[in-house]
Every structure is written in C-alpha cells, then in structure tokens.
Amino acid sequence: MTTGNILNLPNILTLARIALIPVFLAVAYWPPAMEVNGHHASMTRHLILTGIFVLAAVTDWLDGYLARKLNQSSAFGRFLDPVADKLMVAAALVVLVQWQPTIAMAFAAIVIISREITVSALREWMAELGARTNVAVSTVGKYKTAFQMIAITVFLVNYQPLEMIAYILLYAAVILTLWSMFIYLKAAWPYLKQL
Secondary structure (H helix, E strand, O other): OOOOOOOOHHHHHHHHHHHHHHHHHHHHHOOOOEOOOOOEOOHHHHHHHHHHHHHHHHHHHHHHHHHHHOOOOOHHHHHHHHHHHHHHHHHHHHHHHHHOOOHHHHHHHHHHHHHHHHHHHHHHHHHHOOOHHHHOOOHHHHHHHHHHHHHHHHHHHOOHHHHHHHHHHHHHHHHHHHHHHHHHHHHHHHHHOOO
16 A cells, blocks of 8 residues: 655655755855865765765665555655665766766766666656566666775775775676666666557
8 A cells, every 4th residue: 555645754764865956066166176186085074964864874774674564665765765776876977977087987987877877768658558567676786885885985085095896896896787787677678569
C-alpha cells in the first residue's frame, strides 16, 4: 500500500538532496574556489564538499529505507529519487572534470552521464509500452552506483596519495556502468528490434 502524500518524510529527504546541489556548486565555485593553476585552494572547502556529497548519498539510502519502513512509497518518490541521484552525481562529475581536465576524467564522466541519460530514456519508453519491469534496477547497477559514489567521494577529499585508488574505483564504476547498460539494452532488445 502506498500513500498519496507528496510531502512525506522520504520525499522531503529526496527534495533536500536536490536542494544540496546548488549548495555543493556554491561551495565549489565561490571565490576564491580555484587557484591560478587549476588546483583547489582550500582543504576545508574539500572537506565541506565531501561532507555534502556523503550527506546526499546517506539521504539516498535513508529515503528509500524510510519509504519502505513507514509504508510511504509514492509514484512521486519513485520518479524523483533516481533523478536526485543522477543530478548530484552529474554535478560532482562536472566539478571533478574542471579540477582534473584530463582525458581519463572526462571519459569517465561522459560514460557515466551518457549511461544515465540512455537508461532513463529507455525506462520511460518501456513504461509507455507497459514493460517497465523488464528494465528494473539490476544488481550490477547497484554495485555501479556504490563504486561511483565511493570514487567521487575520494576525489572530493583531494588527498594526493588516494588519487590512484580513486581512479581505480572510478574505472571499476565505468566498467559496471557499461555492463549494466548492456543488461538494460538486452532486456529491451525484443522491443527495440520491432521498431
């Protein structure tokens, strides 16, 4: 059973996660956010950004848990929750690409953001056909999300000895991103080939 109340606690947490995005960007770019050489100037700023991102990740888990625990799931929440996640991840990746304008960072960001756009469009199209369950969230997708959240968090800390670990985690997320997209496309292929 679901509730029709849009402003229940899980949805408020999801909306709060979206509201954190402009705060995240303000902290990242408020002068003097960057030094002349492009590296971030303040460790305090990095810790604040990391804290905001981790808080968003925690609310992502918490709103889903509360929706189930309090029996407050809703169509609005099911729509908004994945949107909030994607917006925060995209914002963080854009910031990281500016901090580290390398092909490795740009490629990872493009793959992750492109996958989210593709799968979102695929789910919407499948929902129109009444076959949305065929492209439900997979276990691989959950692992992908975990790896990319941890990788982004490590990058935001901006602690040089951890950078290689951050890249390993990020590219593990990229591999899982491509794998999960293949799973979604495979599930949708019977419908796609009829076009």
